[in-house]
Amino acid sequence: MKNGGKNILITGGAGFIGSHVVRLFVNKYPEYHIYNLDKLTYAGNLANLKDIENSPNYTFLKGDICDYEAVKEIFRKYDIGYVIHLAAESHVDRSIKDPFIFARTNVIGTLTLLQAAREWWNCSLALRKKSQEENDGCFSRDENGNIGHLFYHISTDEVYGALKPGDGYFTEDTKYDPHSPYSASKASSDHFVRAFGDTYGMPVIVTNCSNNYGPYQFPEKLIPLFINNIRYNKPLPVYGKGENIRDWLYVVDHARAIDVIFHKGEPGDTYNIGGFNEWKNIDLVRLLIKVTDKALGRPEGASAGLITYVTDRAGHDLRYAIDSSKLKRSLGWEPSLQFEEGLEKTVRWYLEHQEWMDHVTSGAYLSYYKEMYGGE
Numbered sequence: 351m352k353n354g355g356k357n358i359l360i361t362g363g364a365g366f367i368g369s370h371v372v373r374l375f376v377n378k379y380p381e382y383h384i385y386n387l388d389k390l391t392y393a394g395n396l397a398n399l400k401d402i403e404n405s406p407n408y409t410f411l412k413g414d415i416c417d418y419e420a421v422k423e424i425f426r427k428y429d430i431g432y433v434i435h436l437a438a439e440s441h442v443d444r445s446i447k448d449p450f451i452f453a454r455t456n457v458i459g460t461l462t463l464l465q466a467a468r469e470w471w472n473c474s475l476a477l478r479k480k481s482q483e484e485n486d487g488c489f490s491r492d493e494n495g496n497i498g499h500l501f502y503h504i505s506t507d508e509v510y511g512a513l514k515p516g517d518g519y520f521t522e523d524t525k526y527d528p529h530s531p532y533s534a535s536k537a538s539s540d541h542f543v544r545a546f547g548d549t550y551g552m553p554v555i556v557t558n559c560s561n562n563y564g565p566y567q568f569p570e571k572l573i574p575l576f577i578n579n580i581r582y583n584k585p586l587p588v589y590g591k592g593e594n595i596r597d598w599l600y601v602v603d604h605a606r607a608i609d610v611i612f613h614k615g616e617p618g619d620t621y622n623i624g625g626f627n628e629w630k631n632i633d634l635v636r637l638l639i640k641v642t643d644k645a646l647g648r649p650e651g652a653s654a655g656l657i658t659y660v661t662d663r664a665g666h667d668l669r670y671a672i673d674s675s676k677l678k679r680s681l682g683w684e685p686s687l688q689f690e691e692g693l694e695k696t697v698r699w700y701l702e703h704q705e706w707m708d709h710v711t712s713g714a715y716l717s718y719y720k721e722m723y724g725g726e
């Protein structure tokens with residue numbers, strides 16, 4: 351479907367961050383058509399997008415980013431002008447148990463998308479001199495006659511490795527030093543994206559963001575897992591001594607940053623995204639207990655006894671901390687929420703959406719998809 355070059359392919363839009371990005375773009379930009387390509391793995395959940403699923407400028411496409419023929423056909427059929435790529439295997443603990451799927455999805459999947467975009471956009475460029483009538487319909491122009499393309503790759507601060515307390519921050523110039531199979535696969539995909547920029551002149555942007563939290567996060571990650579466990583009085587498994595440090599950003603602020611960078615970022619550039627908001631895990635868990643107990647009407651600290659120190663994660667990176675000052679300086683983005691406010695909002699959301707959580711933890715959402723879309 352032609353849309354003056356304004357068709358955007360967002361991959362992984364049924365996941366945690368992707369669903370916030372899809373929602374923001376669908377609601378804010380009626381002139382774009384958003385195609386959400388998602389395989390619906392265990393982490394993909396269309397319930398995350400219930401509120402916008404019937405929007406006229408939104409289409410869901412079930413598919414695998416590793417399927418070259420299918421991806422090529424999507425570029426052709428929907429005349430894709432831009433890509434915002436979020437689809438990935440995203441959980442470090444899973445990558446330790448099964449690194450292969452991380453290489454497949456994160457590395458081969460990203461390369462597959464890059465190749466398909468290159469093929470489609472090269473085709474457009476080759477025909478650029480011909481008029482719209484002369485070409486065989488393989489590209490479209492915007493109202494000013496420009497063909498605008500961008501491959502925007504969403505990555506993580508984990509590619510930079512680990513800092514010690516007092517070591518400063520990761521900047522855009524920090525050398526890559528990934529440790530987990532997850533971060534190694536993301537680092538590799540980042541390199542492929544930049545290689546396509548350098549080698550083929552493809553307009554690419556890479557952003558590296560810190561830990562996200564907020565609504566619709568799969569409850570294998572620390573914050574939603576612990577909120578749910580507190581609710582059900584289940585143990586809170588803190589890895590090691592709880593001394594590892596993460597830098598937390600509210601997911602809607604990440605989506606806002608993606609919006610700004612997508613529209614105003616410099617092709618070929620990299621931006622770090624973070625909230626200058628470092629928390630030692632154990633301090634974060636104590637705060638989470640305080641906020642959740644309060645929201646549940648329990649006496650302060652009632653759930654503190656649920657903290658259970660367990661064997662540390664293998665290769666557990668000690669500290670992540672992002673310097674996002676380039677993004678603030680060059681494009682004016684900064685987080686809109688203070689952490690305590692964001693955490694309270696998040697706790698309230700999970701407690702008010704227990705049905706969403708129960709659906710996910712019971713696995714009911716998976717059989718629902720199987721019925722609707724077939725496959726795994």
Ligand code: NAD
Binds near residue numbers: 364393563568
């Ligand atoms: P998520 O695990 O919640 O969602 C991933 C989505 O990708 C799911 O909907 C899943 O179905 C889909 N997917 C997986 N394999 C696919 C395939 N082969 N084909 C098509 N779709 C597939 O992940 P998230 O936390 O939302 O992370 C999104 C992106 O942001 C990832 O690239 C991740 O590396 C990056 N990131 C995440 C964080 C974080 O804190 N969660 C921080 C920085 C960067």
Ligand code: TYD
Binds near residue numbers: 595596
């Ligand atoms: P996680 O949410 O898995 O994100 P990431 O590994 O990408 O940073 O974990 C956040 C931190 O919390 C990390 O240091 C590992 C720790 N953690 C626990 O202590 N217990 C848990 O059950 C989980 C899931 C994580």
